[in-house]
Amino acid sequence: MNGRKMYKPITIIFLVLFLLHSPTAYVLDIGAEAILVKITKAFDPNVDPDLIDEDSNGIPDRAHARLLDRVLMDETVPNHDLIVAIYYFNWVQIKKDNTLGSKCLVIQQLYGITCDEIERFSAAIITMGEPKAIQYFIQGAISEFGIQIDLKNYNLSGGLYLRATADFDGDRISNRKEFQQAEGDFNLFIEYAITPQENPNEGEIEIPPLDKGIPLIISPPVNSLLNFGNVPLKTSIVGEFTAQNIGTEPIPFFIWIIGEPEFQIVGERSFLVEPQQTVKFQVKFTPQNFNKVSGILVIEIYGKKYYVYLGGQSSWIQNVISCGTDHRGIGQSITRGDIIIFVLTFILLSIVHKKQGKTHI
Ligand SMILES: [Ca+2]
């Protein structure tokens, strides 16, 4: 079969357009690192761009930008297609939002930065989803150029993979920890960040988001134990939590305590976290006697419950008895699952108690 004669001119045009566009559609070279260096040099020529960590996330911004460049350029990197799609979406949106028009030329003359570079850089920062970088560069510097951005129109979910506390390659070593393990070598950091380690020893994600569907980062993280330690009788110690929304939609949640009355929520119990915002809430521990006590902070989001275990000076055996016979302090909406979790907490606390016993006694 001779296919050559079957091609009509229009087909050839489409084929050429496809060939021209397909490599750029899947492999992007946006030069985020180069633009970052250019922008930082434009504002302060004496600065060493290798040392800048403007968003204080523990990864020099230049190394972080190089990571994004690599992810977008290299099809073999995990999550490549996803991040390309997110970046492309954000880049299209920033092009719509950039109303500088003829002012672009003025900015170029003043700072040597083109509007194309501003757009690529903005899309890069939004795609990496580091809230403080977005605050500093997008809501700060870029808005001073005159570009107003409503983050609701952007896709911030790249942060679930690229921000410092996220885990890009899914080996349970956070990106920040991958950087620490590379001991300042930017290229080694990138290799570590995109290559899952088979047996990570020290690795664990620092503050994981609740799950991929809920871009809320609770700290101290859910499923962890917040131990208030030994607190003098009748005095209070306050533990502070933060819930950071790294997504694009507002997230509502409720909190309450299951367990001993020694643990109490200070202030508000229901929250609405706007995109890129952080809310704080507090749990207070006030020992009433010399027993060890334990409780659970329940965080309910979209009907799902997440738990942070609370502990303080007590004897855990006594608590099990007191909970079985006395339901004071236990909320109305307890389910069987809650009770199972509650019992598991005591097991968990007992392990912690034994471990502490070994080291301190
Ligand atoms: Ca940084």
Ligand SMILES: [Ca+2]
């Ligand atoms: Ca990792």
